[in-house]
Amino acid sequence: MTEQELVEGCIREDRICQRELWSRYSKKIMSLCLRYCNSQEEAEDALMEAYVKIYDNLSKFRFQSSLETWMRRVAVNLCINKIRARKHIWTSITDDEYRLGYNDDAFEDLQVNQIMKMVEALPVGYRTVFNMYAIEGYSHKDIAEMLGIDEGTSRSQFAKARKVLQQQIQKSEGGSQAS
């Protein structure tokens, strides 16, 4: 079943197409939600809410991107709304702090699951910005608009997230070398 058939079927409220949409993308969206949410339960709730939104708004999908990209965007927006509702206090850092360099190559040596676990362990502010910037590919300007924060705050959160991740990688590398 092509994406178009799938979308058209879902718009027609065809249960087979709706189930297919669920089985095709639900685990990927769950993975996305896990990266943004604090817990498995919260991520599961977000997944279900995201799917409700997706089913309700599929008629607005214009095929200008892939269906998965659109669904991811819906899910990201939903997760961000949840985060914003929590009124997380965003902390800012100075430009000097931001200019500190970090070693990016360490990420490439890690397994995806390890990165996921590390990302999930990040504080919510760091995690959100890291997810949006490093993984989803949003710009800091977009992130700032979406989260309702300053662009500098977004940058600082990202920098701190990277710093924390760097420390975790070093720890894990140190642990593996010691063993």
Next chain:
Amino acid sequence: MENQRLNSDLRDKLHDLESPFNERVSFEAVMKKRERKKRRAILWIPSMVVVAGLFVVGGLGMLWVSTDQSPEKAPQVTLSKSVYKPKLAQKGTLNSAQRLTLGGASASSETASPSFMMPEALSPETTSPEIGSAEIATAEAATTSERKTNSPEIPQSPVKVAQEETPVAVGGSMAETPELNETNAPEVLHQDMFCDPQGLKLVEYGLSDPNKNFVEIPEGENEAQWDPARLQSKWYVEVAATTGSRVVINFNEDDRLSILGNIYHANYHGLILKDVGSGVMLGTGLSYGEMVGTGEWRIREFQERMNIDTYDVVVMLPPVQTVRVYDTTYSQVRVETAGSLNYRIDKFAIPLAARYNFMFGKMAWRAAAQFNPGMTIKSSGDFFGKTEYAPLPTQRMLTMDMKLAVGPAISIYKDWILILEPNIMHHAFRDPKLGKTKGKTLTGFGVSMQYNF
């Protein structure tokens, strides 16, 4: 900055990563959640309609309140006696050109001041910033033509006086295009923006400005009389309870059947009335009425009664014997039988109501006339008159009630009026079995509460 992002391979891997979820999360659960959301939306729609309705009602209320306080409602009686005043009725229909002219009119009213004769009085700098030279020209053309038309005896309009004295000050508007007055004036005149020419009188302002003529608008003559009620709402709601009774007494000895009874009625209605002017209101609504009759019937019958008197007669002839004689006589005896009566008619109607409000002395009164065409909801018992009674059909019957009432209208609170009205009400119904219309007229008292909304 972009190189701080994870490389695309890693990003793709993260995107493709699939995470398992609990059993409670399933396609069916999502669908149930969606259904619940839809149901909530369905409940929200009527709520939103109700809220929107409240907003509309509130908005209308605010509109009425603001209309009450708007300057248009203020009595138009304190205007200067020496201004050209546009007719109030035309105010709403002025187009942009007319507004220009209206602005000019205000300028021309300024020119009515003693400084009018000064050259700078007509210059654009001395007028209000909104009024340009063209506007002055238009306005003054209108003024000129108006005065020409309305007061042919005025030898020279103020504008012309000014024009002669200060041709430069008028500039491109008047001096350079003198024909403007002549060509535009009739058009402006047709706009009929100034006051009704009837009844305008010229007044002189004395020796200080002997050349100036003004038109005075006598107060109250050329403008609609201020009527505070005209901006009030024309709609009223009325709820009323009307009662009445009638006693049926028949002591006529000649009637075989006479009935003694009481008839009561209670009628309740809710109406929407519209004030159609001149104190008249028309409206309709819903009405429910009950009519109950209780009493007794008496039948007086004369029966022929045979009376047999007997007596014994002694026959003295031998043999002496006694003979019993039977003397039979017949007499008319009145026999009276009686029984109880009662009936009940419940009915529903859609009234057609007319009301007339008037003043009598210092009191407000209201006369009401109402037709209640409808049908019975329930009918039982024996319907009676003075000399007859008959069982009521149990099937639905068409009914027609007519009510006349008059009584004082007392304003008890803002927008609330209490009307106490003695009334006379005729209740009629069509008996389908007999093909006859029966009815009773009852008199009583009613109370109505009227709300101006």
